[in-house]
Amino acid sequence: MTIKVLGLSLYGPLAASTRYRLTQYAPGLRRDGIDLEVRALLGDDYVQKSFAGQKYPLMNLLRDYLDRAALLLKQGRYDLAIVNAELFPLLPGLIESRLLRIPYIYDFDDAFFLKYRLDRFKRVSFLLRNKFNPVVSRAAAVMAGNHYLARYAKPWNAATHWLPTVVDTQRYLPRPVRREDVFTVGWLGSPSTSVYLSELTEPLAQLGLEGPVRLLVVGGRCAAIPGVEVVNLPWSEATEVDLINTFDVGVMPLFDDEWARGKCAFKLIQYMACGVPVLASPVGANVDVVAPDCGLLAASPAEWLNGLRRLRDDRALRQSFGAAARHRVEQLYSLDSTLPLMAETIKSVAAGR
Numbered sequence: 001m002t003i004k005v006l007g008l009s010l011y012g013p014l015a016a017s018t019r020y021r022l023t024q025y026a027p028g029l030r031r032d033g034i035d036l037e038v039r040a041l042l043g044d045d046y047v048q049k050s051f052a053g054q055k056y057p058l059m060n061l062l063r064d065y066l067d068r069a070a071l072l073l074k075q076g077r078y079d080l081a082i083v084n085a086e087l088f089p090l091l092p093g094l095i096e097s098r099l100l101r102i103p104y105i106y107d108f109d110d111a112f113f114l115k116y117r118l119d120r121f122k123r124v125s126f127l128l129r130n131k132f133n134p135v136v137s138r139a140a141a142v143m144a145g146n147h148y149l150a151r152y153a154k155p156w157n158a159a160t161h162w163l164p165t166v167v168d169t170q171r172y173l174p175r176p177v178r179r180e181d182v183f184t185v186g187w188l189g190s191p192s193t194s195v196y197l198s199e200l201t202e203p204l205a206q207l208g209l210e211g212p213v214r215l216l217v218v219g220g221r222c223a224a225i226p227g228v229e230v231v232n233l234p235w236s237e238a239t240e241v242d243l244i245n246t247f248d249v250g251v252m253p254l255f256d257d258e259w260a261r262g263k264c265a266f267k268l269i270q271y272m273a274c275g276v277p278v279l280a281s282p283v284g285a286n287v288d289v290v291a292p293d294c295g296l297l298a299a300s301p302a303e304w305l306n307g308l309r310r311l312r313d314d315r316a317l318r319q320s321f322g323a324a325a326r327h328r329v330e331q332l333y334s335l336d337s338t339l340p341l342m343a344e345t346i347k348s349v350a351a352g353r
Contacts, residue, residue, distance in 0.1 A: 003350045005029075006078040006102075007038035008068075010085035014047040016190075016266065017109055020165050021084055021145070028339045034346055037078075041068050041088070051191050075102050079350050080140065082107050086132075090124065093131035097138040103349050106136055106157075109145030109165050111262025113152055118259075140349040143342075145264040146285035163341060164285075165264045167273045169334040174275030174326060175245045182212040182229065183312045186247030186276070187220070188240070188267050194220030196260075199253035199281065203305035204228050207312070218243050244274045248318060249311045252280040253304075265289040273329040277321030279307045289333070294325035 009018040018040060026036045041064055042056075049056050065088060075081065081104040087096050113136075115121065116128035136142055136156040143163040144150035153160040185204065187197060197217065207213050208227025215228055219235030233243065244250065250271030254260040265285035268278050278295035280286040290297055296311070298304040311318055331337060 001033070003034045003080075003346060004078045005034060005036045005346060006071075006075060006081040007036050008081055008083050008087060009038055009040045010089075011042050011047050012040040012044035013038075014044040017084060017165075020167070020266070021107055021109055021143075022082065024168060024335060025339060025342050028335065029343055029346070032343045034343060036082075039068075039071055041065075053191070072099055075100065078102060079353065080104060080346065082143075082346075083135070083139075084108070085110070085112055086135070090128070091131075092127060093134040096131070097134045103140040103353050105141045105143060105345060105349060106139035106153075107143040107163075108149060109264045109266075111149065111152075111259050114258055114262070140352060141345050143345065146262070147288060148261045148284055161341060161345060163338055163345075164333055165266045165269070166333045166335050166338050167269055167329065169273055169330055169336065172241055172244075172270060172273035172329075174322070175242065177242075177245050182214045183207075184214045184216055184246060184248045185308065186216045186218070186244065186250050186271070187222075187252075188218045188235070188244065188250070188270060189220045190235070191220050194222060196253045196255065197222045199255070199301075200251065200304065201225055202301045203308060206305055207308050210309075211312075213312075216243070216247065240270075241274060244271055244276060247271065247274075247276045249308070250276045250278045252278065252286060254281040254283040254286065256281070256283050260284055268295070269329055269333045272322075272325035273334070275322040275326045277311060277318045277325060279304070279311065289328075291324070291328055294321050294328055 007022045009022055011018050013019050013023060022038045029036050046056050080102055081100055083104050084107045087099060113132040116125055116131055133156055136153050139157055142153045142157045142160040144153050144160055145165050147162060150160050150162050204215060205226050213228050215230045217232045221232050222230050224230055252267045261284035263284050268280055268289045271278050278290055280290055280297055282297040282299050296307040298307045
């Protein structure tokens with residue numbers, strides 16, 4: 001008998017969290033007797049406008065909320081639901097957690113429990129600062145994208161599982177490319193995470209004084225850096241893997257704050273799956289993902305500069321790190337490695353119903 005699951009994502013498939021936390025699992029789950037149907041609250045139009053810094057029309061937002069409310073009226077057609085991030089932004093958790101009358105799994109890959117404590121939500125913080133506590137506690141199970149998030153959820157829900165955000169290693173593959181004589185530092189992300197690139201300005205400027213260096217920014221935007229060829233490119237699912245394969249090193253700088261500690265190091269996993277060595281801030285899941293044999297960690301401008309120099313000057317080290325990185329992703333951060341846990345969790349919740 002097929003288990004019918006309603007995946008309630010916050011954003012449409014253009015958002016990485018939707019593609020990699022939910023939709024990529026659908027084919028594998030189907031082979032295991034589980035039918036996962038993913039429905040977004042805010043579709044790709046919202047995501048595109050958000051990335052472009054444009055406002056989303058209020059009437060469209062109202063329509064989206066009404067569409068989700070109508071969907072919830074039909075929830076009895078499903079055996080259980082997976083809630084990614086939140087059902088309705090700005091709705092108190094005590095209400096949201098009771099809108100689902102079927103068992104649900106709560107899934108998150110960012111520190112959403114901090115969202116309504118940020119300054120931009122200070123007017124409603126008194127009402128929403130602890131929104132996610134009842135949402136997590138009433139869930140039949142929780143899937144947390146990293147150990148920091150799992151530590152938050154565990155006291156509220158004993159059925160908390162670590163489920164990292166992973167890639168399909170049949171798509172993310174190392175591919176030989178024609179190399180240029182320019183050391184290429186690559187970064188993959190979105191406009192909202194481009195702010196972290198400021199951590200690289202000083203070390204890259206110094207590196208630029210020593211020889212040709214390129215910073216390839218995919219999906220975000222970086223301001224000019226003296227002595228560095230900065231190339232800003234749009235993100236596309238069709239070109240993503242090919243671009244990663246042009247990186248000599250993939251970087252993931254972060255600020256050391258609570259929000260960044262909730263990040264799931266997904267950029268690193270994407271680079272590593274393509275056999276690219278990595279250099280990252282020792283913050284949050286970065287520390288878990290970057291093993292000593294597949295990359296380096298840098299906590300200061302001096303450490304970033306030394307790490308970049310080391311990887312620039314030692315091609316054999318880059319190749320060794322890249323091979324080990326690919327193997328690590330296959331073992332721990334691949335769709336093949338996490339699909340059984342996803343299927344087992346769903347079956348357990350369905351059986352408990």
